Amino acid sequence: MIVLETCALPIDSEDDVVRVRTRVRDLAQRLGFDAFAVAAISTAASELTRNAWVHGHGGTATVEEVEEGGRHGVRLQFHDAGPGIADLPRVLKGGFSTRRSLGLGLSGTRRLVDDFEIESQCGVGTHIVVAKWARFGART
Amino acid sequence: MVSSIPVIRIRDTLLSAIQGDLSDRVAEAFQGDLLSRLERTGASGVLLDISALDIVDTYVARVLVETAQMARLMGAHTVLVGMRPEVAATLITMGQVLTGIDTALNVDDGLALLALPRR
Structure with a gap:
């Protein structure tokens, strides 16, 4: 995988939820994603940024344009140094509801993207990487 | 805070x-604004156009659902209209x-739904 462009955005306020997802939407549109794919990756960005802010007490979102095997994609990395997720399997299954979500944040996000990786360690933090790929020939 | 919506x-x-x-x-402030307007006007229906x-992420979805539930407790029927396909x-x-939450394709259909006898 080749990283063509990378942009690190801080997550240190609630306003960054809108800021990060706007950036992601602009990149996905520039890469020729259709409206459904743009909505999917932008919504994933919104969920994961809020997650890092609310549960991880802030961190960084890295928005990247990547290329692999001739196709272009958007890769997003989220780092936080929060408390970590104690019961990851349960959270990924969904239905782990908190005041600020419907409990579908992570499990729902996973279904919106093509690649999803998560590492979380209690007391250390959480690192999530997701990617969504444009269809072949999408970019003009 | 006033939502400016x-x-x-x-x-x-x-x-x-x-x-x-x-x-x-803004989503939270909007919820408060809308419920206050409901109290002041005594309206019986609410149309939320999200075209x-x-x-719409899970947080905004939650605020919309809760707003409709709160409006219902106050006696008003809410219809969400204009959701985009994506x-x-x-x-x-x-x-x-x-x-x-009740939904309709557009504002016209939403008004028609509100005009139906309450279930």
Whole structure:
């Protein structure tokens, strides 16, 4: 995988939820994603940024344009140094509801993207990487 | 805080076209604004037009569902109208995040739904 462009955005306020997802939407549109794919990756960005802010007490979102095997994609990395997720399997299954979500944040996000990786360690933090790929020939 | 999202009264109905990049704070403030207007006007119906929203994440979905539930407790019927196809697809892919709220294709259909006898 080749990283063509990378942009690190801080997550240190609630306003960054809108800021990060706007950036992601602009990149996905520039890469020729259709409206459904743009909505999917932008919504994933919104969920994961809020997650890092609310549960991880802030961190960084890295928005990247990547290329692999001739196709272009958007890769997003989220780092936080929060408390970590104690019961990851349960959270990924969904239905782990908190005041600020419907409990579908992570499990729902996973279904919106093509690649999803998560590492979380209690007391250390959480690192999530997701990617969504444009269809072949999408970019003009 | 006032959300700055306009709420218009048309006869017995409150209509609001939710615009732009909805932040969590604006969404919460909007909920308060709308319920206050409901109390002041005694409206019996609420139409929430979300055709301008290109992203509805689980937080915004939750605020919309809760707003409709709160309005119902106050005696008003809420209909969500104008959801874009990509938003509908995203919400269904994520899971059942917008259940328990009446929906219609557009404002016209929403008004027609509000005009039906209450169940």
